[in-house]
Structure formats: structure tokens, C-alpha cells
Amino acid sequence: MSTLAATAIVCAVRAHGEHGAIVRALTADAGLVAGYVQGGRSSRMRPVLLPGNIVRGTFRARTADQLASLSAELEHSRGPLLAEPLPAAAIDWACAFTAITLPEGHPYPALFAALGAVLDAVEAAPAARGWAVALVRYELLLLAELGFGLDLAECAVTGAREGLAYVSPRTGRAVTAAAAGTHRDRLLPLPTFLTEGGEAGWPDILAGFDLTGHFLAQSLFDPRRSDVLAARERLIERLKRAVA
Template sequence: MSILATPAIVCSLRQHGEHGAIARLLTPDDGLIAGYVRGGRSRAMRPVLLPGNSVAATFRARTEEQLASLTVELAHSRAPLHAEPLPAAAIDWACALTAIALPEGTPYPALHSALDGVLGAVEAAPAARGWAVALVRYELLLLAELGFGLDLTRCAATGDATDLTFVSPRSAAAVSRAGAVGYESLLLPLPPFLLEGGTGEWSQILDGLRLTGFFLERSILTDWRADVLAARERLVERLKRAVA
């Protein structure tokens, strides 16, 4: 029997049988792992297995092919955030994206660290602007880790590395202001904070979400439009209402 004890972030939970549940957790060193939690839908376990919670997880499996049994202990709860519509939408989306997009059993330590950072920012920030930029960067990193990264180093049309203001939806490469002349309406705005660091204005943050959302939908979430992307659309709409 193999046993893995590790810290992890709860990403998704679905019913399995009358009382059990299958949880997908993101671990620092072993990537996304699924496990069966006996009594996972019980009153005691539901608050522990909320998406975004940090847990101490123990997976036990007789073979590599077998779904592991999973026991968890709560390390850090983000349950109060699930009562707030905007933070709850952010957590639901970031965790759902992770659970759907990543192959199981492949290490992504940078993504684990980044997701933990996004969740921490949602928890700590007094306003959404404090964590929305982190969410855009997380989506951009996830695209890159899965082989669909954007090339934001130089203009696809002129070769310049300065004044990059757009991204080509066709090539996923940056385009400078000069290279975009006459084609602006066909390109996606590139928010400055993705090149310069720091935060951005709300209009730039929404541009960033539009940018990453386009490539996530095209390259990764092609079969999940109806349910998973609905969570992202709810988040974006709530952000728009919050800044209106």
C-alpha cells in the first residue's frame, strides 16, 4: 500500500455514493490528486472540504490505478469567505479551474504556490482590486504551465519589445501600438500590469480577465463551456457590478 501525507488545497468535491465524496486536492509536490472521503458529505466534513480550504491530507491506495482513500484534517478554513458573494465567486472559480484544467499526478509547484497566494489575497484584501490582479496572473501562469503561454516579450508584427499594448488572438503574441495600427479592433488589449508588475485600474483588470479568459476557453476549457465557464462569467459580472 502506498501512503502520501501532504498539505493540500481543496479544489473540488462531488458526491460519490450515499454519504461519500470524491475530493480533488492540489498538493505542493505531487500536483492534483483525487481521493475518496468516507462520510465526505456529512455535517462534520462539509465545512472541511470547502474549495479553498487548506488541509493536511493522507492518501492511501493499494495500487497506482486505484482511487485512493483520503482522510483530511483542516489546517486553515476560508469558510467565512463563502458567505460573501464576490470572494466566494473568486474562490469557486480559481479552484474549479484548477480541478478541471490540471492532469492528475503531475507536479505543478508554481501553481500550488500561486493558487495559495490568490486565496490568501482574497482573504486579506479589503476590496476586490487587491486580489483581482493576482487572479489574472494565476490564469496566465496556468496557461503557461500547460503549454499555452502567451508571448509577451516582443511585438509579433515589428519585433519591438517596447510599447506593447495588444495581444493577437491568433498567435497569442504581443503586438505594439505601432504594429497594431488598423487592426486594433481585432486584437485583445494587453494591460500594463502584466508587463510592469504592480496593480492596475479596474478597466485594465477587466481587460486582463478578458485576455486570459479568451485563451482559457480556446485552449483548455473547450469541453466545459456550460458549467465551468459559467462560474467565471458570474465572477466577472460581479466584479463589473462592484466597480460600476
């Protein structure tokens, strides 16, 4: 029998049977791990097994191919945020995105740290602009960790490292405004916060979501699974309404 005890971020919860639940949670050293929680739909466990919550989980499985049983103790709850539309939408998308795209059992310590930082920002920031930048960067990081990273270090045409303003929608490589020339209408705008760091205004944040959204749809989501992006679309629409 194998046992894994770890702090984990709850990413997805699905009802199983009359009373149980299958939970997918992200850990620092084992990556995404699935486990069956007996009584996971009970009044005691429902507040524990919420996406975004931090739990101390113990996964036990007799064989490598068997779905592990999971016992979970709450370490930190983000349940109160789920009553607020924008934070709830952000948590819903960040956690669902992670659960859907990552293969199980592969360690992604950088993603574990980054997702935790995004959720902390959602919880701590007084307004959405305080965490939206972190969420755009998280989407870029996950693309990179899965082998679909964008090359934003230098211009694909000239090799210049300054004045980067666009990204090729085909190759994911950056281009300067000068090199883009008459082709700029075919390129994706590159917000400066993704190359220079720092904070960003809403036009740049929304441009960042447009940029990452293009490559998420192109690289990670089969057209037949477009429903998977529905949570992201709800988040973007709420952000646009909030800043209109």
C-alpha cells in the same frame, strides 16, 4: 500500498454514495490528487472539505489505478469567505478552474504556490481590486504551465520590448500600438500590469480577464463544455456590478 501525506488545497468536492465524497486537491509535489473520504458529507467533515480550505491530507491506495482513500485534517479554513458574494465567486472559480484543467498526478509547484497566494489575497484584501490582479496572473500562469502560454515579452512584428499594447487573438503574441496600425480593432488590448507589473485600475483588470478568457476558451475548454466557464462568468459579472 502507496501513501502520500501532504498539505493540500481543496479544489473540488463531489458527493459519492450516501455519505462519502470524492475530493480533488492540489499538492505542491504530487500535483492534483483525488481521494475518497468516507463520511465526507457528514456534519463534521463538510466544513473541512470546502474549496479553498487548506488540509493535511493522507492519500492511501493499494494500486496506482485505484482511487485513493483520503483522510483530511483542517489546517486553515476559508469557510467564512463563502458567505460573501465576491470572495465566494473568486474562490469557486479559481479552485474549479484548477480541478478541471490540471491532469492528476503531475507536479505543478508554481501553480500550488500561486493558487495559495490568490486565496490568501482574497482573504486578506479589503476590496476585490486587491486580489483580482493576482487572479488574472494565475490564469495566465496556468495557461503557460499547460503549454498555452502567451508571448508578452516582445512585439511579434518589430521585436520591440516597449510600447506593447495588444495581443494577437490567434497566436497569443504581443504587438506594439505602432505595429498594430489599422489592425488594432482585430487585436486584444494588453493591460500594462501584465508586462510592467504593479497594481491596476478596474479598466485594465477587466481587460486582463477578457484577454485570459479568450485563450482559456480557445485552448482549454471544448465548446461542448462551455458550462465549465459559468463560474468565471458569474465572477466577472459580479466584479462589473461592484465597480459600476
